[in-house]
Amino acid sequence: MRFFETLKNIWTIEELRKRLLITALLVLIYRLGCYVVLPGISPADLDALSNFTNKSGLMQLLDMFSGGAFSQASIFALGIMPYITASIVIQLLGMVLPSFQKMQREGESGHQKLNQYTRYLTVFILVLQGPAYLYNLQMQVSAAGAASSMTVWTVAYLTVILAAGSMFIMWLGERITDRGIGNGISFIILVGIIARLPNALIYEFTSRMPGATGSQGGLIMFVVEIILLFAVTVGAVLLVQGTRKVPVQYAKRIVGNRQYGGARQYIPLKVNAAGVMPIIFAQAIMFIPITLAGFGANESTGGFVAAFSDINGFWYNAVYFIMIVAFTYFYTAITVRPMDIAENLKRNNGFIPGVKPGKKTAEYLDSVLSRITLPGSLFLGIVAVLPAFARFFGVSQNFAQFFGGTSLLILVGVVLDTLQQIESHLMMHHYDGLMKDGKIKGRTTGSAY
Numbered sequence: 001m002r003f004f005e006t007l008k009n010i011w012t013i014e015e016l017r018k019r020l021l022i023t024a025l026l027v028l029i030y031r032l033g034c035y036v037v038l039p040g041i042s043p044a045d046l047d048a049l050s051n052f053t054n055k056s057g058l059m060q061l062l063d064m065f066s067g068g069a070f071s072q073a074s075i076f077a078l079g080i081m082p083y084i085t086a087s088i089v090i091q092l093l094g095m096v097l098p099s100f101q102k103m104q105r106e107g108e109s110g111h112q113k114l115n116q117y118t119r120y121l122t123v124f125i126l127v128l129q130g131p132a133y134l135y136n137l138q139m140q141v142s143a144a145g146a147a148s149s150m151t152v153w154t155v156a157y158l159t160v161i162l163a164a165g166s167m168f169i170m171w172l173g174e175r176i177t178d179r180g181i182g183n184g185i186s187f188i189i190l191v192g193i194i195a196r197l198p199n200a201l202i203y204e205f206t207s208r209m210p211g212a213t214g215s216q217g218g219l220i221m222f223v224v225e226i227i228l229l230f231a232v233t234v235g236a237v238l239l240v241q242g243t244r245k246v247p248v249q250y251a252k253r254i255v256g257n258r259q260y261g262g263a264r265q266y267i268p269l270k271v272n273a274a275g276v277m278p279i280i281f282a283q284a285i286m287f288i289p290i291t292l293a294g295f296g297a298n299e300s301t302g303g304f305v306a307a308f309s310d311i312n313g314f315w316y317n318a319v320y321f322i323m324i325v326a327f328t329y330f331y332t333a334i335t336v337r338p339m340d341i342a343e344n345l346k347r348n349n350g351f352i353p354g355v356k357p358g359k360k361t362a363e364y365l366d367s368v369l370s371r372i373t374l375p376g377s378l379f380l381g382i383v384a385v386l387p388a389f390a391r392f393f394g395v396s397q398n399f400a401q402f403f404g405g406t407s408l409l410i411l412v413g414v415v416l417d418t419l420q421q422i423e424s425h426l427m428m429h430h431y432d433g434l435m436k437d438g439k440i441k442g443r444t445t446g447s448a449y
Contacts, residue, residue: 023180034069075165086121130159182418200398272376276413278327321381328377338365
């Protein structure tokens with residue numbers, strides 16, 4: 001009954017109702033666009049590309065991030081990942097170039113400049129990825145025995161269409177952020193992941209049925225997989241929500257005849273302050289080798305490209321794990337600033353018991369943050385590479401992608417973030433929240449998307 005009462009409350013709030021409807025409409029537009037095929041592409045071409053993505057784990061991953069648009073040769077085939085890659089580069093430049101650091105400190109005007117540079121870089125990446133994608137499509141179609149010929153002009157105008165499609169997805173994400181619910185870019189990635197889940201679950205169930213080709217373990221194994229998936233999901237939720245509280249004492253202040261302060265409060269430092277962004281960052285970087293190879297790694301491809309095209313291989317997962325740990329520290333450093341926290345405490349007559357205000361407080365907070373980030377980053381990396389272990393124990397490639405890894409962490413993080421925003425709207429209008437204690441902790445950490 002409480003659940004239905006909450007749904008009624010959500011529909012009662014006009015602003016929240018409008019935001020949910022706008023979000024649903026924009027998501028519907030995105031999903032319809034995923035099935036709009038590029039001009040000149042025949043059904044035989046789509047079958048050839050679909051067969052290739054089903055054989056290649058990395059291609060399946062790309063297809064998942066694009067919501068199936070990659071294998072459909074859609075106008076949205078390149079998805080949102082080029083924009084995320086551009087965002088990573090701009091944020092890295094903000095760490096090393098003084099001019100970009102200055103723009104970061106200029107407030108809204110500087111933020112707009114950085115967004116403009118990010119868009120320019122996104123277009124540049126799309127211009128590189130578009131021909132690579134089209135070359136891969138032509139190569140796979142030819143390998144399947146179908147006639148396929150793309151002239152230079154054909155590649156040029158199809159690249160423009162692909163670039164425009166990705167930029168339109170970016171625009172949809174920004175509109176969801178401004179007028180809908182949740183973080184738009186992350187929400188679009190979430191929609192693409194959820195769109196692949198039903199088929200993956202059905203395929204895994206049928207493959208475990210007695211009599212199915214290659215069936216191992218039967219339905220008992222399928223039940224075990226679901227239980228383990230649930231356990232990993234709970235662990236991911238705990239990872240996103242985990243905090244370490246640092247006690248803060250505020251000095252007593254007397255204003256007029258009333259006394260304020262004096263009570264002990266806490267600074268909640270998150271075990272994983274970076275949320276799922278290290279996963280997205282690392283995954284975007286891991287796509288670079290296959291992009292440079294023209295999405296065309298195959299059995300004859302060897303060396304570096306082959307090693308980093310096998311998402312179940314040792315080198316891919318080892319580098320992926322290390323990058324996640326590194327990006328966790330990097331993103332924590334740019335989103336949680338101990339010096340700023342220390343200055344705010346000092347201005348409000350606050351202090352950590354036993355620690356001097358100012359620089360010493362910043363150093364103390366930095367040391368605490370470093371200690372709690374280490375286990376958080378390691379666990380994040382372990383969860384990210386779990387699909388490779390799932391594949392080792394016979395889980396199908398489609399379902400293994402949800403067995404931890406990028407899919408699960410993004411799904412958990414974005415869902416919690418969206419529920420937190422709905423919770424805030426409900427509490428603002430004096431309604432009961434989605435949870436009885438009203439304490440949903442999202443992953444929001446000041447992320448750009």
